[in-house]
Amino acid sequence: MIGYKKNDTISFEEIFPLYEAVGWTNYTSNPTMLKNALEHSLFLISARDEEGNLIGFLRAVGDGFSIVYIQDIIVLPEYQRQGIGTQLIRQTLEYFKEVYQMILTTDSELKTLAFYESNGFTALSKVGCTSFMANPLL
Template sequence: MNRREPLIRKMTLDDLDDLYAYASVDGVGQMAGWKPHESKEESQKILDMFIGHKKTFALEYQGKVIGSLGIEQYNEDHFPEFADKKCRKIGYVLSKEYWGQGLMPEAVKEVIRYLFEEVGLDVIFCGHFLWNKQSQRVQEKCGFKHYAFDTYETKVDTTEEDEVNILTREDWQAESVVIRDYDAFDRNEIMNLYTSVGWTNYTDHPQMLEKAYMNSLCTLGAYTADNSLIGIIRAVGDGASILFIQDIIVLPEFQRRGIGTALLRAIISRYPDVYQTELMTDNTDKTIAFYKSLGFTPATEFGCLGFMKLNT
């Protein structure tokens, strides 16, 4: 096989020559805390360990193995606050010949997808020595965020200053959120959203909620890569003189990641010529800051006052 695209697969005994070829080059392993392999026998031992422990993937490209990605334990002693979460750490190395083509970020993203979607992790750790700017860039490109500075005991008995980065499942999912029309009303998923933010005036009246959805002007949903609905925005009005934002909800665990802003921008962009866009919201610092950041002005500043009559 002579694949042109990078492929993540299990290591096999046939990979010995390729492993030795990149792991024996000076200046590669040192960046990850190990010395260049001095002989094929040494590479054979490492390969046997990779295969036996089943925690290391091969990165195959153009028909040969050019690197590896390992799934390891994170330092549980240093980070006990993650004890109730399912976490692992990713490590990686790439043949020097192939640096600078974006191959490792692509491979790491694929391993991240596997770890969140198929293994069901909550958090992925990834670290780099402070001076290893190349690895720092890989982690930035893959969405990891700074968590702590730490020390790392290398395989050659030295201690390195390490930056520890993490990627949470929610941050990863939020990165890949898409917004699209919500047109097939599903009572359970909608009730789940409204319940999550405690909007009982809707959840106590599910038939009103369903009718409201049927008669709305426009409803958009925010979906994760695995197609779960994590946010909604619903507008009523005539779409010419008035667009009234009736509901906007983002599941609490996905809030503060820009999804509410994206939903609001998306619905407004559907009606670029509408005369006035209105909404009624709780009078809290959080909501005021949110709507002001999107260009809304309190009605009182237009010399207006909102009135309401509730059918209780």
């Protein structure tokens, strides 16, 4: 059975392999940034197997009152499509049920869009909004 723990203490050494497993090279090529980002996160929820091994997590940033931004949600490939990502999202939404806005950014693959829509998210374009991004490093 998969166990979930809100605000779990997850070490950098434990979490880094999950970023590697899903090929998120922006993080893995800059481990100092990742370590700092993890240390300054607002919220972490872990998913662990029966032996206590980290198999997935969700990381959120924000102020926790007016906005929470789901920054990362990762489930090891061999555990995907088993409801773990859905459970991570649902528990996060419940934890922050009084927050005005829950935001996330993702790629536009149809399966990814369907996953987030099935978990209660609406594309900003469907409510007359858009998003912008600035990256001073580019």
